[in-house]
Amino acid sequence: MKSILADIDFARDSSVVARQLIGVTVLVDGVGGRIVETEAYDRLDPASHTFGGQTPRNASMFGPPGHAYVYRSYGIHWCLNFVCREVGHGAGVLIRAIEPLFGLEAMRARRGVDDERLLCSGPGKVCQALGVTHAHNGLPLDAPPFVLLAREEEAVVLAGPRIGISKAMDVPWRFVEAGSKFLSKPMRVG
DNA sequence: CTTAGGATCGCCT
């Protein structure tokens, strides 16, 4: 495997970064795989945690780009975001699904399931499988335990509406790798 | 296939 570090410009718009991240490999302590599903969120976006301004929970999303924003979802799950734009802006990319490639047994042990398709097919599952918790909130993505590896081939990316939100449903800021079997949900066709 | 409910935390009104 080629270990070329991904050179993502996290200062760009989250929608641009979200598309560029499809096909990039993310590892946490050596466990991870190819990103196949992302969603973009922005300060001027009613569906974003940052829409209402800074709070203790979302503070790291207002921090420097290229760092992690980890939040607790529904009081139970963790969700991992990559911070975008500049300090104080409040934008990020939610990592929604990964194609498991490295550390499969660690993932199975943490998730309690065997089926590869169920290991990382959702934002909460990704964090459970990779061992991401609040302890990772605010950490830089270019230093351990994180590793980002460039994609080896161009990815075919489809865009569509985001999942699990009740505002800005028409904004097509969900990005998936076409044909992937590891998505949280298939991309609507047509 | 679809829908419903429970778990449970941070921030909102």
Added chain:
DNA sequence: GGCGATCCTAAGC
């Protein structure tokens, strides 16, 4: 008190 950028299980069609 209410509501999520969720997940799992169960039940109904």
